[in-house]
Every structure is written in structure tokens, then in C-alpha cells.
Amino acid sequence: MRGHRYLLNKIGWAFFTIVFVILLNFFLFRVLPGDPARAGLRDPRLTVEAIEAIRARFGLDKPVINCFETLNPLRLGSCRVNPLQTQFFIYVGNLLRGELGISYHTNRPVAHMLVERLWNTVLLVGAGQVLSIFIGITLGIIAAWKARTTIDYTALVGSLMAWSLPTFWLGIILLFIGSRQLGLPIAGKVTPGGNFANMWEEWLDIGRHLILPTLTFTIVFVGEYMLIMRSTVLDVLSEDYILTAKAKGLSTFQILKDHALRNSMLPMVTIIALNLGFTVAGAIQIETVFSWPGLGQSIFEAVGRRDYPMLQGAFLLIAVSVILANLIADLLYSYLDPRVRAS
């Protein structure tokens, strides 16, 4: 019974956070200046009809929400309007139907453009995450086992340096070296105009394009995972059951594999989930540098083109994905460690 309450609690909070993000997303884009559709309305050369037409096209002729004609608190509107005819509920209704508006730049639905890009980001982030988690955990165990030795200090300083690297700068340097010395492709996901005999060749081409972005991703995140794994394993290795295992005559490898690794993996699950926000930040930078057609690049492009529906949609999709991924990690954690549910 308690387990159910834990699950409901977690799901409830994820839901609440998503609602918060939707509110934030709606009001930020209306409170802050900068949207060309709104800024353009102040152009004195526009005729009254033109202004009305623009307002109707973007739904700005309707009140923002009950009691608020605009978001100016000094100019309140009528509270007796049909809530379904307000900008806020029209926005929420569109969201529920999966509509995120029309891109100013391409005039295509934002949702369609984002779905195409979501999978590219998942491919890039997935490849990078798997590699960096695997290498980070291995290095972390070794560093903790050899604590306070040259190996440990080298790994420690190395990961601090990797942590200090701006992701985009590392990407630029790897791109510079990779494209000039190794002849790797400099941008995009597939060779433009490439004619592929079969699926296999196409994937090979995508793989070649993936090498540099994935390498950047791995270098940036490996340090962090290593540091966290090291400190968790250090804590575990000081526990009394390690002494017991040692007294039983288990080999160091056995202790590390069966006792240290297993017990340190639990905190790692949470850390990896919490880290997803940073992962997204990394993806934005890496996709920008390597012109990888993912969500991160679409944020970068949307800013440059003042394409606000696209920016709004991309932010919402990224935020909701991270919240859901966190929820999954929480549920996974409670499955792996039943003590969490009981407390």
C-alpha cells in the first residue's frame, strides 16, 4: 500500500512540475518583450485593419485569461468571459491536441518539426550517455580503490579539467582537429546529396557524422560521473561489510564487483537522472557546433531567427522530456531499492 502512495506521490509531483512549466512557458512569452508579432503591432505605419488582422491571426484579440485583458495589472478586463475563449485555455487546448503553433520561419507546424529533431537528439545523447556512464563508472571505481595514489590524483585532476571545459569549445577543437587531420565530416547528420546503396551504408555515414559529437559529449560528462562514482565508492568501501568481505578472504576484484559496484550503483541512478538537465545543455552546445539537426540546434536557430513559436515549443518539449526522464529514474530507483518506498 505504501508503495502505491510513493508512486502516486512521485507521479503527482511530475504532473505538477509539468503544469508549472506550461504556465511558465505561456506567461513568459507574453510578459517579456521581444515577440515580433507583438512588437510589430506598435509599428505606426500599420493601418488599423492590418493590426486587427495580425491580432486575430495570432489570437491576440482574445483576453489573456479571465479578468486580464492583457497582462497589465492596471488595465483589468471583464471577468465574465467564457474561459474557453481566452488565450490561455486556447493554448492549453492546443497543447492537449499536440499543436504547438506555426513556425514563423518555415510556416510549418512546430510540432512536426520538433518530432523529426527529437529522435536525432535522442540518438546523439543516448550514444554519448552510454559511453560516458560506462567509462565514468569504471574509472570511478578504480580511482576510489586506488584512493590517494598517483592513479587517483591523475584521474581526479583529469576529470576536474574535463569538467572545466566549455562543451562548445571542446567541440570546436575536436571539430578543427577531426575535420582537418582525420577527414571526418564537419557538419550535419548525413552527407548532403549522398546516394546510398542500402540502409547499411546510410547508417555507416550517420555513424561517421556521429563520431565527433559523441566524443565531445563523452569527454565532457565522463569526468562528472567519475567524480561522483569515486566518492560513492569511497563511502561504500569504508562500510563494515567490506571489512567482513575482506576477512572472508574475497579477492579485491570480487569485493569491488559484488559489493562496491552494486551498492554504489543506486546513488548513480539518481545522479544520472538529475544530470539530465546538464545533458540537455550539452546537447544544445554540441548540436550547434556540429550542426547536428536536433532539438538543441532548433533552439539555437529559433533564437537567431526570432522564431518564437519554435523556441517556445522546443523549450516545452525539452523541459517535459527531462521531467519525465526524472520520474522514470525515481520509479526505477524505488524498484531497485525498496527501502525508499518504505521510508
Add this chain to the structure above:
Amino acid sequence: MTVQIKVTSIGGFWETFRHSGIGVVGLIMVVIAMGLAVFAPWIAPYNPKTPVRVSIEDIYARPSSEHWLGTDDAGKDVLSNFIFGARVSLTVGFFASFISIVIGGMIGIVAGFYGGKIENLLMRLTDIMLVIPDLPLAVVLVALTKPSLLNIIFVIGILGWTGTARLVRSQTLSVKERKFVLRARAIGAGNLYIIRRHILPLVLPLMVANTVLVISLAILNESTLSFLGLSDPTTLSWGQMLNFAFTRGGMSAGAWWALVTPGFGIVWVVLGCTLLGHGLEQILNPRLEAHHLSVGAEMVARPTGPDGGWAREGEST
């Protein structure tokens, strides 16, 4: 694990700090960067603000005796831009982290000290802020407002307080239960008095160590936003230099000097702050560094190294 603060006087603190290798290295790195920023007009060979007449050879010119680190896309001296760029990065770092620390410190102390509903509410807010990815939100905020230095400082500041709030809260929780706080309460001291006189002095050292780490994060964020083209084009920061070099043909011109130099500055400052922060943390929050597998074949129930955490805790209690 309870946090024990052993160093109380400034002199004692310095004495301990001197022996932490990475802390001193970090401090030296940060001081050099600050020196560069403060004395930029005297160190830099050229003034980036003075207009120059450029010919085609001056654009992305290779390093020479005239321009030690070559020139950028506008024919300006990269070394001088780099030295002046330290000013922007450090300014953003200091002011943004100041905002973060003040917000995080206040939320942490209030949540930890008052507990109950207030704590629940504040920590839930912290959790929500923690889950929403920072960089996309910062991009949205800066894109919707005017991209100026002040806005960037403000946005980075109001997004960077979550870690501090959690740290300060847990420290407040442990300090709150100390005997002298209970005694102060018993003789009728008010909440504000207790926070000011008893909680804050014991939370502050950890906050200082945390500040240094927050500064490094703020500098990284500033450079990222600038690189993404979200800074005032007239302020010259390291991220801005990279944005210009990357988007204006530095890559195809093979101008490694314009692409490597600014990033080196960012790494230098961020690494310096990180090392300094870790050095401070080691003193204020000593962790156990010796464990059962590090003592070889011996069976030691309580591992005590030369610097082992347990040994020092034993001495102080």
C-alpha cells in the same frame, strides 16, 4: 554524516589552507586572472576599442611579432581582446554568483531553520527549479529580454541558486540542533537573533566555498550564452570572441589562434575556481579518504591515515 567545522580563526584557516595543494594552485590561478582583468589597459598591447584600418591580410593574420596571438575576423589583436575579455567574464561570474548565493542562502536558512510547511514549500520550489533544465530556460529568458550584460547577470543569477539552497539547508538543520542554539532559545533569544548570531556564522564558511564553485558555473554559463549569440555584441567576452571566430569563418580560415585562445581563458578561470572551491571544501567538510581496501592486507577496523577524516574527528571531540 555531520559536518564539523574545526577551523574558527582566519589565521588558523590560512594555516590549514596553505597545505592543501589544489586549493593553493586554484587561488593562484584565480588571482592571476583577476590581475589580468584589473590591469588590462596596462598589460594589453592594443586597446580593442580603438578603430583600426584593416586590409585583407590583417583578417585572421597568423601570430607574428606584431600580434603575438594573431588577429581576429575584424583584424583586431586577439591577445588584447583576450586580456580585456577577462573583465566581462569575471564581472558576470562575481555578480551572478552573488545573486545566486543570496537567494540560495536565504531560502536554505529559512527552510532549514523554520521547518514545517515553509520548508516543504521552499524545498518543493527548489526541486522544481532543479528539474527544469537551466540552459534552455536561460536562453528563452535572455532571448525574450534585451541581450545586455545586466540581463545575462540577472538571468544566470536567478537560475543558479538551487545547489546553494540545498547545501545551506542541510547545514542549517544540523547547526540548529546544537546545544548552544537550544540554550540561546531557552534564555529567550528571538529567531532572527539566533539566525544572525549562531546559524549564519556556522553556515557562512560552507557558503563561501560554495560561492567559488557557483562563480565557475556562472562563468561557464555566460560563455555558453555568448557563444550562442545571446550577448550584447558590443561587450567583449571570451564567449563572444568564440562566437565571432566560429560564425565568421575562423574555422575555414584555419585560425586556431582565434578559436583556442578565448576557450583557454574560460578553462583557466573555471578550473582555478573549481580547485579553490574543492580546497576550501576539504578543510570545511573533511571527507573520509582512507578505506578498507587502501590499507593492503591488514584488517583495520578504523582506518586512520595521516589525514584520515576519522582521526581528525577523534581529536576535536
